Amino acid sequence: MANSAVAAKLTELVKRFGGEIIGDDVEVTSIASLDSAEFGDLSFYTATKYSDKVASCKASALVVKQFNAKYACTQVVVKDPQLFVSRSLNVLFPRRKSCESRHPTCVIHNSADIDSSAEIGAYVVVESGSFVGPGTIIESGTVIGENVTIGSNCRIHPRVVIYSDCVIGDSTEIHSGAVIGSDGFGNAWNGKSWEKIQQIGKVIIGSNVEIGANTTIDRGALDDTIISDGVRLDNLIQIAHNVKIGAHTAMAGCAGVAGSTTIGANCLIGGGVLIAGHIEIANGITLLSGSGTPNSLTEPGVYASGVPTMPYSTWARNSMHYRRLDEMAKRIRKIEKNSVLSGMKQQGEENGTD
Amino acid sequence: MANSAVAAKLTELVKRFGGEIIGDDVEVTSIASLDSAEFGDLSFYTATKYSDKVASCKASALVVKQFNAKYACTQVVVKDPQLFVSRSLNVLFPRRKSCESRHPTCVIHNSADIDSSAEIGAYVVVESGSFVGPGTIIESGTVIGENVTIGSNCRIHPRVVIYSDCVIGDSTEIHSGAVIGSDGFGNAWNGKSWEKIQQIGKVIIGSNVEIGANTTIDRGALDDTIISDGVRLDNLIQIAHNVKIGAHTAMAGCAGVAGSTTIGANCLIGGGVLIAGHIEIANGITLLSGSGTPNSLTEPGVYASGVPTMPYSTWARNSMHYRRLDEMAKRIRKIEKNSVLSGMKQQGEENGTD
């Protein structure tokens, strides 16, 4: 288990985050899963049904939605165990703060404006005209282009690249390998070959955003690519030029959004989801993993697509029909017509009107 | 709007790129979308139908396919607005040229041959025997392995890695995070475990190619992986060992091509398309986004696949049938047979031959 830098009493956590303690107050030094918890750990259980796994958990205390007398340890009853645990993690494992230092090896253009309380790691490059705000941490090997603006209390992990002119808000975290502001995929065909269309827009990322490892967000062609406040992007996501993502939308790994599409606020986009370009996804839409979305979706709700995995022989037998369904539908229609006709005929016979 | 380094008169642009000016000649300082354009901007419209959005656009001049008297500003009538705008962007925003300098922190092996007009950025590493041609820009943090050849006027963005022996042509651009020449996925099973098969081929990339951020192109197992002249690869694309991509083929983000597949020239491969290994995709094929392509395609044309997104409940009801289509087809066939038989029987009765 990860050692925490800080221990905390349950009463302290409950005072800050709400909840009711049933049992002795204990001091916890870490948070652990039900399987791994040991004495001194806090664990949690998000369902309400009795669980043997919970009963045999060795944690000193348990965060639960509902008290259950069968569990021996101290219970902290809360509305939302996940939220309580998340906030407790921040107490037990305080977030890394800026060391307010610049590594001697960082290369910072003399016109760049780096707040004195920022932390700049080894081999970081910051080009001309850029700004880095108070409390922000830029870790080793990151390259920040010209005229980039990064707000306060951001954490940029090692080896991120931010191309020129991009704007990042406050308290935003970007994981290693992410590339912000690379050229959008713009090419004009001249009859014989492609001519690159320069991309003179930029990327604007809001505050309280988290961007995963190796995720790529392209700069706009003319207008900007916009990632609103509170957005969560997982790893290996591709955001094409001029995409706009609304506030608090979360996208899981390997998803991709093609150019000029607008995704609303509070959407949940599953892993590997592909969203076509030049469409609109309304607020509050959930796209389950594996969805391929070619057209705008205007109604909030949950959407899905895809062919679930099946044994190979079953798939081999069935996949040939994926291109014969139109024909199958016609054959059914024909059968239905004929049976109507023959039903009418039979009816006619019975009525003596044939 | 991005400031342009250079302003230009419409007459100058038309003189270079063709077209007809209807209205006053104006000097433009930037190019903008219809929504964002302001005085001094050039905007464009690629359709021909009258559009309110165009009529209310505030640009000083508009590039159009067809003149429309209802639009107040100067119009530049051209065959291909996108191409005209693309070329005008290069005039207003001249491409970055090599500073013909080497950052003091770059580490260049003494056997590497870097043209004096090349630009090498901070913390760039160039290993033994490599060659970098005239006018090429290698930006911060890029690592170039041994015996790599990079031609003239290339632009390699920050933090690219090019493994040993790879060859890159002229005027090719590679975006941040791309990895060129990593080992192909080669493993031999020895009955108990995998033994890595060393990949002794390399990657050969032609001229006027653009490769997107975080795209990976593996070296060949024995022969080489080949990306022909004029190819456009978007971000987060995987090109496996021994793939060959023909001239001017464009692939959108998140696509993947498995080993030893040959893709022809002038293909358009949509985002997220997966192409199986050891197959051939002929010239001039378009694979729409979301296509999974397991077999060779020999006829030029447009291909598609996938199950479009639908409301979850609809998908849940229907997806169970994706593995029952073969059975459904058999039931239809049985019904058809029976109705033929009963039709024959009925006919027989009518004919008195039953």
Place this chain on the structure above:
Amino acid sequence: MANSAVAAKLTELVKRFGGEIIGDDVEVTSIASLDSAEFGDLSFYTATKYSDKVASCKASALVVKQFNAKYACTQVVVKDPQLFVSRSLNVLFPRRKSCESRHPTCVIHNSADIDSSAEIGAYVVVESGSFVGPGTIIESGTVIGENVTIGSNCRIHPRVVIYSDCVIGDSTEIHSGAVIGSDGFGNAWNGKSWEKIQQIGKVIIGSNVEIGANTTIDRGALDDTIISDGVRLDNLIQIAHNVKIGAHTAMAGCAGVAGSTTIGANCLIGGGVLIAGHIEIANGITLLSGSGTPNSLTEPGVYASGVPTMPYSTWARNSMHYRRLDEMAKRIRKIEKNSVLSGMKQQGEENGTD
């Protein structure tokens, strides 16, 4: 063809790896494909049927499964040509060994413990408390966080990032751009916005593992993400937090595994396969490329899914039916019922019991 550093006689290779030489012993300097082989090369053929391509191959010797008198050159008959060739490649092209050196530009925390026989490249950063074992090579620009343990004889290619606390075994190879230990995608919704859930687990990677370029493996939320011995991960793969991958499982490029899923040993996961979270994939399962796997699979075997590519017009006609199959099934059932009824009716008439 790649020059080999070492030449070898067939007798020497056969002495080490088994097989029977039919024809003269030759000295080979390289290994090449059938198409490209020249004098002095060894080539190979894994099928048994006679092949013109083999007959016209110019290699000095051929590794085959079965002798064929029609082939002129020396033949080396072995059970498994691929394995023989793989092992011969290692003789002809000896794996790069550690130079047992530290580049003057590397930044190593004074509490980091780097074995004297390890090789640390230019601009490598190793943070406090980390350990790098004997013979391990860490190439340029890689960043190793705090308290990381890397075993012996590993090869970490340029520009990898390993976040704090991660553990890597022996003889493991990680390709450029890979990110190990980035935060898992953990967020708790507080009613208005997401609150980040700190990820206090780590990544544990075993021995003899190979991880492809730009692949991302997230650290666990509380427990660890585990990649067992002998696993092979290709490029651009996403492994979410708390995934466990069993020994010797191989995953092809662009695959993605969502959080807390367990994949067994000896699985073969095809390119682009998406595996849902919180499920179990048993040992010995093959998931063909393009499979979307939402539920646990408990039986060893081969699984597939997806809609294969077809001409666009065919797909357009058919794809509308992917959401009407349930309705289609009902219509078939209705037809079948009616024909049973009318058959009974007809039978009744014939029997005089209607």
